[in-house]
Each structure stands twice: as C-alpha cells, then as structure tokens.
Amino acid sequence: MWNQFGTNAYEGLLAETATITKYNNELINAYFARPLGPGPFPGIILVHHLPGWDEFYRETARRFAQHGYAAICPNLYQRFGDGTPEEVAATARGQGGVRDESVIGDCEAAMRYLKALPTSNGRVGIIGTCSGGRHSFLVACRVNGFSAAVDCWGGRVVMSEQELTVQQPVAPIQYTKDLQCPLLGIFGNDDTNPSPEMVERHEAEIKKHGKTYEFHRYDGAGHGFWYYDRTAYRPQQAMDAWQKVFAFFSQHLQG
C-alpha cells in the first residue's frame, strides 16, 4: 500500500464537496474524492466520527482516492447547521447526537450515488472510525448492497438496555444476523469502548451467525490510534492496520 506507485506512472485525483439527495429528498453535503479517468473504480463510503465531518476525514477520503477508490464522506451532522467542524460537532452533541436511522438513510443515499456513477465498478464498501465504526457495522447490517464493511474501534456495538437512547434505540449487535458482506474489525487492546471484552462479544455473535469476517487487535493502542492529530496516535499500529484495510478492500471491492 505505502510507496507502491511507480515513479514514472501517471496519477491524478479530484476532490471536492458535493451534494447528494438522501432518502427523504433532503440535500446533504458530502466530501467526494475520486481518481481521474474512466475507471471503473470501486466506491467507499466514509462514516465520520463523533468529532465531526472534519479534516481527518477529508484527508482520508483523498487517501482512498489516491489508491484507486471513489470515496465519499457524507456530512452526517448537516441538520445541525454550519460552522467549523468543531462548532457543528459540539452542536450535534448538545442536541443528543445523530439518530441511527438518519445515518442509515444518509449512507444508503451515498451508496446509490456511488453506484450510479459512470465510473463505478458496481461495488461499494463502507468504513468508519469511533462512532463511525459502529455506524459502518450498523449500516452494513441494515442496508443491502455493500460488498465490504470496516469497523474501526466502534464502541456501543454491544450496548446494555440502560445505554439505549431515542437516537440509538437498538444495539447494532442485534442486527448481526442481517450482515450481508464481509466485515473487517480494527481494535486497540487499550481501548475501553469498545473494550477487549466487548470486542470478543461482538466476534462471538459474528461467528454464531456464520459471517465472513476478520478482526485485528493491536497491543499498545487505544481508542483512536489512527488519529495523527491526537496523542492517541500510534504510527506502527496505524500503518499496519492501514495495510489490512487496503488488502481487505482490494480483495472484496477490486478482485
């Protein structure tokens, strides 16, 4: 994955904000990055995390585009207004966060958008970190049509009754039987949400239903170990996990 391009090979990409129509005909913003050229290219939906539709996700979308994917990150916080990513995230939190059904609708719309592109190869994957990891798993269970899903340290996949809310009325683990595509899980063993015990329970449920999956757990890494803008960043573990993600997407979206 890293440094695999030929120094004499052409490479180009386009990255810009876009507007997509979601299930109730509302318009939401998205950040869309794609390789230049006719393709065909597989698609990836990026589901952003609690800190918002932010710089990390724009850079990550461009990273996927550089590696041959049409990557789109819908603004799940659109309905909370505009401002800097931090301001909008704080507003979203103050209003109880985004509803699961809203995220599912936005991601389904993003999947349709990618598949409708003339450059599409017909396959779309989904990936998220933190709450985005939880949502990635949830969407892959609730929406047909995905070819691969990646859950990066998604907490609250396993939820107690007391943790259920109006925005999150059902624990995603309850939908495991409906998962329709292979799943990759990336977790830090120092994370407390999800803790290693929660990850084991998640894995047990996946095995119980005979789903195709692979989980990778990293020592010396906690919650958010990909975030190079935070002290949680663990470069060795992050680079290894990135290799796993690219291999996984290559197998299921390009093969």
Next chain:
Amino acid sequence: MASLQYLIDSICANFSVKALHDLVKAQLNRGPCLVSEIAREIRCDDRTLDFASSKELAEAVLEVLEESGEVTREGDWVHRAT
C-alpha cells in the same frame, strides 16, 4: 481511573487521563475554582465537546483526584488538598 478512561473513549474526547489531571492541577495552581470553570477549560481544549460533555468529564476527573486526595470539594468549589 477506568471510568474516566471509559468516558474519554466513549465520547472520543481529545484527552488522555494524564492530560485531564494536568488541566485540573494547572487550574488549581491559579487558586480555587468552580467545576464549571474546569469544564470551560476542557471545552477550550477540545472544541468538539458540548458543555454537558465537558462538565461530565470535569466531574469524572475531579472524582478521581478527590479519591486520590489531591483535591477537595465544597459544593461547586474545588480546592487543592493541603
């Protein structure tokens, strides 16, 4: 310690446990303060947090520091332990 780390991870706050401890101690170096002032400092450092989340973090870190004997509380006022 586990509950504070759990809270940090659950809300994806941009803090380590040590960073929160240091934030409180730095605040108290300037004198006694209100819990709300600590929450405000937390929110200044991580602007993705709303006030409720910041206050929740403030309460959680103060609980840890109280248990370790480093701070004392009188209602909403927080003091360095003598």
